Amino acid sequence: MENNQQKQPKQHKPNSEYMVNYLVDENARLTKENAMLKAIIQEQNEQFQEMNESKEVNG
Known part of the structure; x- marks a missing residue:
């Protein structure tokens, strides 16, 4: 059982890195979309x- 507990943090590290990369990419995409x-x-x-100025002049 101790081996499983020791391996657990290693299993979470790639997932954390993946999430950080995903969130960085998503932030960049949303920043670009926001600017557009x-x-x-x-x-x-x-x-x-x-249009309003034109209506005022022609109105």
């Missing part, structure tokens, strides 16, 4: 402002 969504929102806001 912010750019889209900014572009839409600019278009909305242009």
